[in-house]
Amino acid sequence: MLHAEGPLLTVDVSTQTSEQTAIDTILERFIGGRGVGTALAHERVPFDADPFGPENSLFFTTGPMQASTMSFTGRMNCTGISPQTDRLLSSNAGGFMSRNFAATGNAAVEITGQSDELLIVHVTDEGVEFEAVPELEDATVPEVTTYIDETHGLSSEHVACIGPAGERRVRFASIMTTESRAFGRGGLGAVLGSKNVKAITFDGDSAPDIEVPQIQMDVHRDAATSDHIMKRQGTTSVTDLANEVEALPTRYFSELSFEGVEGINGDAVEDRKYTRGTCSACAFACKLPTKDDERGVETEGPEYETVMSFGSNCAVDDIVDVMQSNELCDRYGMDTITCGNVVAAYLASEDEFGNVELIHDLVADIAHRDGVGDRLAEGIERFHEEFEVENWTVKGLDFAAHDGRTLHGQGLSYAVANRGADHMFSTMYAWEYPLVDADDALEPTGLEGKPAVVIEQENARALEDCGIVCRFSRSFMTPDRFEGLFDAEYESLLEIGSRVVTLERHFNSQRGFDRDDDSLPYELPAFEDALDEYYDRRGWARDGTVTTSHATEMLADD
CATH class of the missing domain: 3.60.9.10 (Aldehyde ferredoxin oxidoreductase, N-terminal domain)
Known part of the structure; x- marks a missing residue:
């Protein structure tokens, strides 16, 4: 392998x-x-x-x-x-x-x-x-x-x-x-x-000599020749769809669609994109170098998650304002999703939604822990009571942009993900909007049958992270291509992903976390039954923990 x-x-x-x-x-x-x-x-x-x-x-x-x-x-x-x-x-x-x-x-x-x-x-x-x-x-x-x-x-x-x-x-x-x-x-x-x-x-000049099968060129060619909207709009291409199906968090998660979406959607980003942007060796080139000459703002992005956190969730309908928030976070070194959600929580507490000057001041204050920024720098879970706002987090990590109140499988994924309310742990949203072929799509509401899908997608995402292969390769890295590249059966590769998820859970179990932490600040139908099924299929205890003997099996030699 x-x-x-x-x-x-x-x-x-x-x-x-x-x-x-x-x-x-x-x-x-x-x-x-x-x-x-x-x-x-x-x-x-x-x-x-x-x-x-x-x-x-x-x-x-x-x-x-x-x-x-x-x-x-x-x-x-x-x-x-x-x-x-x-x-x-x-x-x-x-x-x-x-x-x-x-x-x-x-x-x-x-x-x-x-x-x-x-x-x-x-x-x-x-x-x-x-x-x-x-x-x-x-x-x-x-x-x-x-x-x-x-x-x-x-x-x-x-x-x-x-x-x-x-x-x-x-x-x-x-x-x-x-x-x-x-x-x-x-x-x-x-x-x-x-x-x-x-x-x-x-x-250095000492990269290991790893022989990667020539199938890599098939993937590369397909990425180069694909006419995919992400090449023009990156992840912001999903903004209008999320808004249409009411999965776009707005005004600190109090609403599910935003009336000002046209000012911050994929078209608005594409209008300010001035060149192609990419990562090393990638012909897909989905990155978003953007600028606004009139206001002197230049950044890379914003991606969809930032459009949500600093846009709809803060009730900001001007993409240049969101671009500036994005650039400030990059300059100071902060996660744009959490920083935007933290700012949105403060705006909710002060009834200041849409106050762009305050938003940009808060980003700087958080980065330097100045004034109220010192408290906000602790994150929503640690300050929400003080500011009398809801705790929109799972395991201390605030929610991403694909709302689980509409996309129920994504909601389950937020609850069980070892990282907390993170959209990339399983990417279930892609199957529920859907962003996949109609034959593979799932109804967005309800949890019946979805624990098994969540597990399969968690394992697949963990496999990508071991590889390491980008999430946006979904349409190109088919199971047979994984097999050809890694010289192993796809099910065996997914089992490696399963080991990783289980080992993460064991480490966190040893730190005292259990089923109580696999929770949501809203209700989903048959949620507790879905948790039971998820744990059973994973081979974990019903309290959401992994035993040391189970983890030892994951680490043992074959």
């Missing part, structure tokens, strides 16, 4: 030392990416670790497909205990860094410990160097990447860094790469900030 190759490089920033460890067995069992990060966390991170403590580690991992020239492979994974959810969490970023990471010759890089001084960690195929950078305290993401380019000759494609939000441990701070691409959800940027690491660079 095709898998990533190379050692684990452990970088201890407390002692400014590094060492390599062979992890061949883990790579053979989990392929790469999220699976390897999850297995390494089980092995090396205490179950009771403080997310902000030195014993929490961040695992950067890549997969075998980063050795290819195939579209949909310009991504990589980061795993650690989230300060937003207090659970093990993996985050995935696109851009151009993954192949520079692979060029260091490592399959995984672990950042652990806690530095006494603000550092840049330079990882190459020749070793690790530590650079004290007190002058970069409070630097924005563009300022960090400019410094590294000017002093080391490394472009932003070599850099993973944090902005002021990460330094101040904003619980939804991102790790940014290529300036505008983010390891976004869950606050792993705050973990890097807690370690006093401002940036990590990756460079």
Whole structure:
């Protein structure tokens, strides 16, 4: 079976030392990416670790497909205990860094410990160097990447860094790469900030020699020749559909459609898109470089989730205002979904929906923990009572844009997902809008038969994250192509995905989380029965936990 190759490089920033460890067995069992990060966390991170403590580690991992020239492979994974959810969490970023990471010759890089001084960690195929950078305290993401380019000759494609939000441990701070691409959800940027690491660079000429089957060129050709609306509008192409079926959260989740949608929809974004944008090696090119010359705003995006969080959920109907919010979050290093939802919660508490000046001020205040921003930086679950707003989160993670009150399978997925209310854990929304072929589509309402589908899609998404292959390859990466690329039966590959989901659940079970955490702030029909079926099909206990003996089976050699 095709898998990533190379050692684990452990970088201890407390002692400014590094060492390599062979992890061949883990790579053979989990392929790469999220699976390897999850297995390494089980092995090396205490179950009771403080997310902000030195014993929490961040695992950067890549997969075998980063050795290819195939579209949909310009991504990589980061795993650690989230300060937003207090659970093990993996985050995935696109851009151009993954192949520079692979060029260091490592399959995984672990950042652990806690530095006494603000550092840049330079990882190459020749070793690790530590650079004290007190002058970069409070630097924005563009300022960090400019410094590294000017002093080391490394472009932003070599850099993973944090902005002021990460330094101040904003619980939804991102790790940014290529300036505008983010390891976004869950606050792993705050973990890097807690370690006093401002940036990590990756460079080398020692990428492992992994032979990827020629079927990769079939996928690449199809991506290049496809006439897909996402090439013009990215994920914002779904905005009008979501609004039409009443699945677009509006005014801090109090409504399900937005009367001002035409001002923030895919057409509005496309009108301001000025060039093509892509990730490394990808011919699909679904990214959205946008600008508005009149107001001097330039950014990459916003994607659909940001259109929801800073648009409809804040009652903002001007796409340029949303673009500016997007650019501010990228500059300061924050997840646009959570930051927008947090701002929407505050607007609800103050009856200030649509106040764009306040919104942009709040983004800066949150990033710097100034004034009310200090409380908002803790996330909705931790401040909702104080501000007398509903707690629109699952496991501390606030909701994405595909509303589960309309798309019931997506609602179930939000409840059971190890990451919390995250739309990418199973992407059930695609089957319920639907965005798939009519023969595969599901009725959006009701939960009958859907636990099995949620499980299948969770396993498939975990497999993609091990590979590592982009979510938007759905129409191109068919089961037979997975089999041809990875040299394994598709059902065996899905079983690897199942192991990953179960190991994540076990880690979180050991931290004290159970069925009570698989809940929603709204009711769905036969929800408890669907939970029982989901657990039974997974082979988990009815209380939503995974036993240590079960997890040991997942980690054992075949």
